[in-house]
Structure formats: structure tokens, C-alpha cells
Amino acid sequence: MSTSRVSHLALPVGARDHVRGPDNAAITLVEYGDYECPHCGRAYPTVKAIQDQLGDKLRFVFRNFPLTQLHAHAELAAETAEAAAAQGKFWEMHGALFEHQRALELDHLVGYATKLGLDTKRIVQDLERHTYRARVEEDFVSGARSGVHGTPTFFINGVRFDGDWNSGELAAVLTKLRA
Numbered sequence: 001m002s003t004s005r006v007s008h009l010a011l012p013v014g015a016r017d018h019v020r021g022p023d024n025a026a027i028t029l030v031e032y033g034d035y036e037c038p039h040c041g042r043a044y045p046t047v048k049a050i051q052d053q054l055g056d057k058l059r060f061v062f063r064n065f066p067l068t069q070l071h072a073h074a075e076l077a078a079e080t081a082e083a084a085a086a087q088g089k090f091w092e093m094h095g096a097l098f099e100h101q102r103a104l105e106l107d108h109l110v111g112y113a114t115k116l117g118l119d120t121k122r123i124v125q126d127l128e129r130h131t132y133r134a135r136v137e138e139d140f141v142s143g144a145r146s147g148v149h150g151t152p153t154f155f156i157n158g159v160r161f162d163g164d165w166n167s168g169e170l171a172a173v174l175t176k177l178r179a
Contacts, residue, residue, distance in 0.1 A: 007147030007160035021059035030061040030155040032143040035097040036071035044098040064139040073104035082132030
């Protein structure tokens with residue numbers, strides 16, 4: 001007899017998170033993702049479409065879960081997103097990383113920072129010093145404690161979504177919750 005185990009977020013959404021949408025939204029969608037993961041790359045436009053569809057009914061949170069054993073550039077990309085966040089441009093860098101996920105070498109990352117109008121000298125220093133590595137590791141640990149094993153992993157209102165995000169099931173569940 002198999003038993004299903006529901007996983008919950010070990011770390012509730014809070015001030016430390018990168019959030020898009022109102023705090024009082026009816027639905028909170030948390031994604032643990034990896035900027036180099038091809039599945040996360042395919043989920044990116046799906047999540048954007050869901051955000052557009054649900055508007056203020058949805059609060060979206062992205063947390064880093066770099067699978068460094070599989071993706072050589074995932075950690076540096078996550079640190080870049082955090083460095084951009086320190087300059088007020090997390091979501092812009094988040095988009096650039098997913099939209100160019102096959103180009104995540106340091107020179108590419110600096111190029112994205114330049115296009116976003118960031119202080120590139122500071123970005124390079126932050127990456128060389130791994131200023132935001134601990135922040136990325138906090139996300140990763142919170143994901144592991146929440147039962148995340150791969151990416152993307154989604155949580156809806158604190159409960160892990162175990163359906164097929166790629167088939168439209170995620171959007172259907174969220175749309176139903178909106179009602």
C-alpha cells in the first residue's frame with residue numbers, strides 16, 4: 001500500500017523573498033527553480049502567462065534551487081540574480097537569465113547586467129566574492145527541507161503541487177482557486 005505524503009513549505013513566504021503580486025493575494029505560488037534547468041526554462045513562459053491571467057489574485061515567489069551537479073552555471077546565475085536584486089532589478093535579471101538560459105557564462109551575465117543598466121563593476125565584485133552565495137544556499141536549504149528534489153517545484157498556498165505543470169494542470173488548479 002502506498003501512502004501519499006503532502007509536502008509543505010518549510011520556510012513561509014516573507015520579507016526575504018522575491019515577490020511579484022500583492023501580499024494579500026488569494027493565491028501564493030512559490031517556484032523553486034534553477035536558471036540553467038531546461039524544464040524551468042519551459043516553465044518560465046507558463047508562469048508568466050499564469051501571472052498575466054490571474055493578475056492581483058496571484059502572488060508569485062521565486063526561490064533559487066541550483067542543481068549544481070547537473071548545471072555548471074546554475075549557481076553563478078542564481079548569485080547574479082541576487083546581485084541584481086541588491087540593485088533593485090531582480091525580476092529583470094530573472095527574465096534575462098531564463099530568456100538566455102543557454103548563455104550563462106560570466107561574460108554573458110555581465111552583458112545582461114549592462115543591458116539592465118546595473119553597476120557592472122559591483123556585479124562582478126559580488127560574483128567574484130560570492131557575496132550572495134549564502135542567500136542562494138538559504139533558498140536551497142529551505143527547498144530541501146520542503147521536500148524539493150528537482151526543478152521546477154511549485155507550492156500553491158504552501159502545499160507542494162505534484163501535478164503536471166507542463167500540461168496546463170497548474171494553470172487549471174490556480175484558475176479554480178481564483179474563483
